[in-house]
Amino acid sequence: MKTVSILSALFGLTLAQYDTYSAPFRLVLSSDDPTLNNTALGACHEGAAVEGLCKTNQTTSDPPTFYTTFYQATSSNSGSTYDTPSILYYNLTISSGTQIPSAMRFSQDYTSDVAIPLFMPGNSTYTPVYVDQDCEELYIPRRVDDSVSPPNPLAPPEKVKSWYVCLTKEAYEYYTLVWHVGGRGSPANPSCEEVQVRRVFT
Structure with a gap:
């Protein structure tokens, strides 16, 4: 319990600028692949208190489950959850039943052209994501x-949605959501299928 209290305190300090929390939602895929289209992503074990984002067979017509339920934290100063930096997080339930907020951050092997989203307890490190107001899809601005x-500044920024589902091996071999670094062309991994990731409130 002491460890959980310390994590909660650290989480609160780090989230000072991300003080508005969304209702629960699922992350639902849009894809030309019928085995992926309209399915929800789910948290999957990638190590001690580490979760990835794996493909599931759950669709929006199925009732949500704890492992397909996620949340978003944004700044109250933004006045909106759209087109503003946010922290994506998942509540990790430990054996005592206590839920530990776990923030998403990208993990990348520098010899690979994809980064793997992982959830880890606390919020000292995270990768901010944005939600497109026009379609509820997740993106990162370029x-x-x-x-x-010379490099050309973009105003407004380009909404890059470089999401794929690929067979990966972070700790275990799963079909997981990945981010194609650079956002041009396709990942080298031949198993990758392009997807869009939509926020669908439960």
């Missing part, structure tokens, strides 16, 4: 186009 020289 503020500078470095495919040209």
Whole structure:
């Protein structure tokens, strides 16, 4: 319990600027692949208190479950949960029944062109994501186009939605959500299928 209290305190301090919490939602895929389209992502074990985002067979017509339920934290100063930086998090339930908020951050092997979203307890490190107001899809803004020289600042930023589901091996072999770093072309991993990730409130 002491460890949980310390984690909660650290979580609260880190979230000082992310003080508005959303209602629960699922992360639902849109894809040309019928085995992925309209299915929800679910938390899956990637190590001690570490969760990835795996494909499931759950759809929006199924009742939500704890492992397909996620939350979002944004700043109250933004006045909206749309097109603003936010922290995606999952409540990890431990053996005592206590829930530990776990923030999402990208994990990348620098020899790979994809990053794997992972949830870890606390919020000292996280990767901010944004929600497109037009379609509820998750994205990360590109503020500078470095495919040209000199690099070209983008105003407004480009909404990059470089999400794929691929067979990966972080700790275990799963089909997981990944982010294609750079957002141009396709990942080298031949198993990857392009997807969009929608926020669907439960």
